[in-house]
Amino acid sequence: MDPVIIVGAGPVGLTLALLLARQNVPAVVLDEGPGKDEPRPARTVVLREDTAALLERLTGVALGEHGVRWAGWRSLRRKQVVSEVAFDAAGLAAPLHIAQYVITNALRAALADEPLVKVAVDSRLDAVEQERFGVTAHTRGPKGTWWRGSYLVGCDGPRSTVRKLQDIRFPGRTAVERHAVAALRAELPWEGQTLLHRMPPWRSSGPSAGEVTARPLPDGVWRLDWLLPPGKDLVTPELLVARIRETLAGWTDSATPTYELLDTGVHTVHHRLARRWRAGRVFLAGDAAHLLGALGTQGLDEGLRDADNLAWKLATAWHHGPYEALLDSYQTERRAVVAARLRAADQALPVLRGGGGLRNIVPGATRGHDTLLADGHLGRGPLGASGTYADSPLAPRHLEAVIPVGTEPGAPVTDVRVTAEDGSFVQLRDRLGRGALLVVLIAPGTGVWDRKHWVSAGVMPRLAAAVTALPHPAELLVAESYPGAPAHSVLLVRPDGHLVTALSGVRPADLYAAAEAALGGAAREQQHREERRETTATTATTATASATTAEAGSAAR
Template sequence: MKDEAQVIVIGAGPVGQSAALLLARWGIQVLVLDQRPGRARGGSKSICQQRDVLDIWAAAGAGKVAEEGLAWTTARTYHRDRELFSWTFEREGPLPACVNISQSRTEQILDEAIAAQPLIEVRWEHEVTGLTQDATGVTVRCGQRLLRAPYVLACAGARAQALRGALGVAFTGETYEDQFLICDIKADLPGWENERRFYFDPIWNPGRQVLIHPCPGGTYRIDWQIAPDFIPADADIARKIRQVVGDRPYELLWHSTYRFHSRVASRMRVGRVLLAGDCAHLVAPFGARGLNSGVPDAENAAWKLAFVLNGWAGEELLESYHAERHAAALENLEVTTATMRFLAPASVEERMRRRAALEGGRVAEVDSGRFAEPFWYADSPLTTPEPSRPFLGRPPKGALCPPAPGVILPDVLVPGGRLRQFTRDGFLVLLGDMCDSSLFVQVLGKVMRAPLAVRGLAEMDGTGSLAERLGAGPDEAWLIRPDSHIAAIIPHAGPEPVAAAMSRAIGGSPDM
């Protein structure tokens, strides 16, 4: 790296890798530091990658994750040997709703993209031992070495106690008592190749749960909930696998045990330092809300840091990172805590309610996890509310949020690609047929220094059907952020109210 880094990213896991790629996409020079000697291989770890995260990775140059991942479609939930219910993902656009792929392969793909990006430098064996801030930047201490950058993005993982402590950030929450045994196996399991299976109280793990996920190449990930004091020996693992696969041949590829934590940082921005991923929040994995929340952290931080560093917005924009992503973390905590209370009841009353729900087939009360979804920034200081299009609250399980200010833009096919691909290079204004595009370009170009595109909805697809698919009115203007979230939907739109919404969306006053 010829010049001094503009952002130091601490941690070279998938969140740190994503952040580096997304910052470099905005022309920002990035230095990535990691305390490990190099990339560790092996183990599936975080496997479920949600559609909107695949979209982010595609924009970052890592579209191979979606291409190589196994796109499963159906989730089945059982009580013992009886199926309680199943559900399928709601289809939206060309990307699969979810793919399963090992974290180690995801990291390889992200590393390949980083290697092709001259604005990123990765330094292994750089343990961060201290941080100090002043009015112009952050000094990062790695032993005797001092490094400096205007901003730091901490993606240092769950064990970053010293870093959080140095920033005065609390990380309160709880640790669940039960352990979980996780195994990767290779086996031929006909009919299971595209289904996630969740078992409550199976005869081969009485009183606890088992989760089975298909992965690429005929491999499967199996999670057993096990007792807090159980130490599985090789014979125990073999017996447990046999109880799932029967007498079929199988190969054990990897195994580990762990406990779940539910914790959220008290602050995700401290001055010039932003916290992202497991460094900022830990949740139980049922619903795959860990990495699928960490990558949106990285995207949210990246475009805002880039706007500030490029002089397109004031530093006050960075406070919205905490406002938006901390709210997302609390939403994930609420959802996963409810799931864990059902999976591991803490009281007699909770155990009785769970038993009644499972044995009585009361499907609405059974909670095996709500799958990850993009958070809605309806209450963000960057969002301009519109009473005629209110956010309707958390959607039903498996459903999509109707378009509204704060909600992510639906991803649909248009000539030249997916709709969201046209949002990644700056702000995008989408106009109905009754709006004069030339007038908007003339006015908005004077008030926005950041990259800006103004497009007619009919122009986007050449038929006018895009407006119908979005539910956009002919006199409406839609302001779309660089992370594809809708900042404003303005009826009877003129350039001035759109300019005011644009000012709000980059952290300024809505009064022009």
């Protein structure tokens, strides 16, 4: 079968290629550039724990050594501390702040050793043709040629050529926020912590007072972002240097400390959402499908989740034939999550950026506003928390043995230690992204016994037989515990780490039904019924036409 064509060699496209290769699906990455990224210290990203872990699994690189996991978060308003979070003390997962070119270089290095992936540099897409069994793409440039693929995924950014060639609308809002950005080396009072400072006292009151955010990077480097007032005023070098000097002086309560300016820029945030994320054998992912980023939300983090969601579904269809309902679920699940986040941001923006209003009337409103703003930065609440697929078409229905656990169905599972089939201890997250479903038995006490003593005892033989009989490759794992899960419960987990369901005990029929649903089973069965009806109707029409012809011939004779 032909490879999957991926248009765009940013972090999302490269991640998708590696995810497909891990599931034995070949891919061609069309890179319109020269195959390397210019180091830009001011172009950084914040990744949640699970997306950072995804990249580390794929690249084999400890990204925490090249970025900074926040030690804490501090929110100030004028001179008052509004909130503080110490991630270790709070038991919260610390976000990772890292330069984007570091991620891209790590992904490129991993792909260089991947025989299933070909990266074609200096290849700019200009045509896409679809047919029933595949897709053809044409690139222009020094290496212009035609490429044949099974599917095509546009990961080619906000101005996506793929999206335009498929005539997919991209409505939304332009320039929702603008930030002046600087990367500099300096000593600040909050080592390893991120600071959000609203209405700093050295700025005048009013809309121009804005806010400034400081995020740490390795080697004493910081990224500073100043919220700019609405409009298109030019950010001159002189203006930016003045902002840097007054901000550093204000934070240190002294003359401007010594600093080394490394990089600058202006970051403009747009909010857009593609009408469709699938058009036949063509899909959109990352910035080609959505743009967000106001109030601390992170577009790349969502783009990596797009790739993780789509990869196992494409791999299933590539290996096992048309799984149309499963492929359709990519748009249904991911678009709903991003749309909800955009709605939350659009609802919060007038309150947080409008000035005056309720904050001057309602007691405590200011603290509530700062908490809301922190959610986007910290990955909490409607603005920042990772999305769940509770209303997914892949969710199983009417299972008798379903029980509640600490993870809602459709949400990402908690990373716990498990025992693999070879008896080794691994993290649950390390078994994701291989294309297989995961079946996790919660069996307290098994961790202290050799595998040979319990693998053939109790419910294990029956569960192992049920796992072997599932309609999709699955791996059986055993965990001593899982949050909220009673002993002998069984969890079914998708290849992208989202919980399908939790069952009370070993229930082969329910486990099979849940696995079938997770592959789009109900919708596939409906599709097969419709195809059978169409075939029956066609056969009946043909038979009627033949009979009519025969009668006419007999009458003529």
